[in-house]
Amino acid sequence: MNAQTTNGTRALAKRIRTHVLQMTSIGGGSHVGAIFSCADIFAVLYGGILNVDPAAPESPDRDRFVLSKGHAGGGLYAALAERGFFPIEKLLTHYQDGSDLSGHVSHKLPGVDVSTGALGHGLSIAAGMAYAGKLRDAGHRVFSLLSDGECDEGSTWEAILFAAHHQLSNLVAIVDYNRIQGIAPIADVLELEPFADKWTAFGWAVREVDGHDHEALHRALSSVPFVDGKPSCLIAHTTKGKGVSFMENTVLWHYRIPRGAEFDAALAELESQS
């Protein structure tokens, strides 16, 4: 990791947010807050962590990425387009009639391994990929990005149990822990704390990080597995709507579509950032 890398990923995160603002505004798609929450994670993953090649999107040696919080599909599309998996112009078709870019992420696009959208599915699929990798002593890793809300799902914990039991050290779960789920704060719905302790008790090696600190994200994700013989969990403390002041920490922007004056103000804020 060096300053050049994180300068690059910060610029990438800014472009992802800007694309997503336009995509959700034009297409009428929502979840902008949930995407801004993990835009820095996408940028660090696709700006230096994941071994993926747009010229060989299905290479057997690639790192796999399963976006379990499929409602952040717009952010992944933007990251993939920026990495050259498909033309950036395609992003503006997001959500529109006849588009390839569904609101929830679709594997019909190059670079996307798995379609998701229903919560609590991604980690099981990722664990299956990781188990297959172990069976053939493959060197690639499997990363999955989860929302905190989908840790309400029992199936998520089934996968957590499985991955630890089978010592899937090639599996990395990143949780976008913005503490706001579908229609309310997590603290008012189903408390997850002590969250890191739960993962630890289930047999994972856990680290916590500021999910908007590119150097910290890069450092943590560069050092997986955190412990030999264990799957790694990175709890990324994030802010829902990060990057646009009036979208931050509010349930409203899980759903609201940025248009008119709100779009202009959001764009101005994003553009003013370094």
Next chain:
Amino acid sequence: MRDAFVGVLTELAPQHPELLFLSGDLGFGVLNDFIARFPRQFLNVGVAEQNMSGLAAGLAMEGHTVFTYSIGNFPTLRCLEQIRNDICYHGANVKIVCVGGGMSYGSVGFSHHATEDLAILRCLPNMLVLSPCDLWEAAEAARYLLSHRGPAYLRLDKSAAPTTVRPGETFRPGSIRTVREGSDVTLAATGGVLAEALLAADALAERGTFCRVLSVHTIKPLDAATLAAAASETGGMISIEEHAVDGGLGGAIAEALMEAGAFPGFFVRMGLRNTFSSVIGSQKYLRTVYSLDAASIARTVSAKLGIDAEILS
């Protein structure tokens, strides 16, 4: 049927190193030989069917042929969304195996009876649905699934009809087997309950009524041509299934015949009608309770054809 299925997998596993057998912590005793011989191809994932189905999708995406195995509704209804989204939508090469189709588990109770599975699974895009009637069909279905690519569902019954395979006959998925010729009425059955249809056909034949008995071992895709021919060549059509009549074999036949413009002289769906199989008893006993035994089938035929109803007591 379970042993026939496991036997085929045990026989062919060495030729299919990509095969992985996932159990939801069931199969006590019956899987020992497979596990001992192919430990790297077996995985007990625990009592966690949602995870089992998602894992299976992930493993299949990496090139494995994956079987998921459990009892009754556990490998299907419990994890239906994983089957729909993770397996079917991705066209993943996963074979879902239910042991204990219909009311196989008898006195164990309704929780273990799979009586809506065919209806639910056959409406999923990309899904092949197999429901063999005898040990030959079960073994051949298992053999076929090892070479088939994509999602499939195999419903195994504890009971099995007597084997009716003819010398040289090959198993053709997607086709219906005519196990007895006849032109008075068609009895189209799926699963082990076909045994009751054969008994009813025997009794009716003694009175001069001849049933065409069809084994519908593939519910999807359904062999509409054979059904349409039976509808026009025989006096009427009766579907027989240890399953709800809604959307199962009877529903599927009705859809196929209507679309084909092939209208049977009469049409009866025999199966569970808007009821849970809540009575306690063996599979054999429950067939009498829910009018799926040979006597009930013979009575239905007799009533429809207007002949002596007291054929079987």
